Amino acid sequence: GCSCRIAPSILNADLSSLAEECQRLLDCGSDYLHLDVMDGHFVPNLTFGHPVVKCLRPKMPEAFFEMHMMVDNPERWVEAMADAGASMYTFHYEATSDPVACIRKIKEAGMKVGLGVNPPTDVSVVLPYVDMVDLILIMTVNPGFGGQSFMSECLPKVQVLREKYKNLDIEVDGGVGPKTIQQCADVGANVIVSGSALVKHDNPREAIQMMRATINE
Ligand code: DX5
Ligand code: ZN
DSSP states (O other): OOOOEEEEBOTTSOGGGHHHHHHHHHHTTOSOEEEEEEBSSSSSOBOOOHHHHHHHGGGSTTOOEEEEEEOSSGGGGHHHHHHHTOSEEEEEGGGOSOHHHHHHHHHHTTOEEEEEEOTTSOGGGGGGGGGGOSEEEEESSOTTOSSOOOOGGGHHHHHHHHHHOTTOEEEEESSOSTTTHHHHHHHTOOEEEESHHHHTOSOHHHHHHHHHHHHHO
16 A cells, blocks of 8 residues: 655745754654745746755755755756755646656656646646656645645545555645645545645644544544
């Protein structure tokens, strides 16, 4: 079966203390970090890029960094992110004209590959690539901002994938927290991104434990 993972997004954390915020979430029992990169083109917002990842890496040499690349032309940053110490490079189907070339480039650079789809995109578009990637990301908000409401209408996509692929890592991202995780678990998501629900929680350790219990049921 799948291994379940809880991956905090630090998008809504205090970014002036990025390393401390990341360490805090890792210490609270999360499995890896989901780092949201935005370019102001693919999404109407900006965050950070590979220079920040490069500074973060030596502070937490063992941590798994999933880069969620909400950028146009994702091919462009593959080498820089690998050099900076990224573990996984998740790009969007909508952002490139040649997903296969991008997947190859990511693998050649030694990173794991994730492929994401936005809420309006039909899940059938990723089926030809499932066997080439490590993870499929089903967005449960329109990307660009943390703290948006969970779109449960995206969950049938997870269900379709889970029915076809028993061992695929299927990630959900956007509006997921203790209140919405049950719905994600029910359709078979096993990699859970959670931003504001964890970062703003009084007791993130408890929230992570609760979410982990739900997803492992
Ligand atoms: C959305 C990002 C997400 C998101 C997670 O554009 O990709 O990772 O910010 O944060 P919450 O859980 O607050 O939606
Ligand atoms: Zn994300």
